Amino acid sequence: MFERSLRLPPPGEETFFLWGPRQTGKTTLLRQAYPDAKWIDLLKAEEYRRYLQNPERLRQELEARPAPMVVIDEVQKVPQLLDEVHWLHENRGIRFALCGSSARKVKRGRANLLGGRAVRYELHGLTSCMVSLRRS
Numbered sequence: 417m418f419e420r421s422l423r424l425p426p427p428g429e430e431t432f433f434l435w436g437p438r439q440t441g442k443t444t445l446l447r448q449a450y451p452d453a454k455w456i457d458l459l460k461a462e463e464y465r466r467y468l469q470n471p472e473r474l475r476q477e478l479e480a481r482p483a484p485m486v487v488i489d490e491v492q493k494v495p496q497l498l499d500e501v502h503w504l505h506e507n508r509g510i511r512f513a514l515c516g517s518s519a520r521k522v523k524r525g526r527a528n529l530l531g532g533r534a535v536r537y538e539l540h541g542l543t544s545c546m547v548s549l550r551r552s
Contacts (some may be wrong), residue, residue: 424449424537427499431505431512433491437540438517445539446487446513453513454483458490471496478504483509492516496527 423477425432427450436442447455456474458464467473474497491497491514504510 427453428511431501432514434513434515434537434539435524436517440539441516442517443489446489446515448526450485450487450513453485453487454478456486456488458488458493464493466496467497471500474500475504478508478510481497483510486511487513487515489515490517 423447424434430498434442434446446453456463459465471494488497488501493516498514501512501514528530
């Protein structure tokens, strides 16, 4: 059994990005670490469309029903949400876990990367080292 060495901060302590390739366990790790967080999953078509059409909806929802910790999964799909995240972090003290597989897509789109307000974590895929033993 292998144990990951990545340790995420306690809920509500900091805002951070968690980047990594698809299928490496980012979502599973976040669900285990933050079971009580408000969860926004942009892989769900209705959530994706709702926030793509109106990114300010995030601010409206969180002002109506505050949450100390919010997880946004696949944030690279709606980079405009990062302006709202920035505002909520600064003005309401809400902490975010922002998860995705493509930091490059977010950077290329000139998205707001929160100007030093968010820590960056990376989760790499598991690999094993195979050693070949030969008898002489």
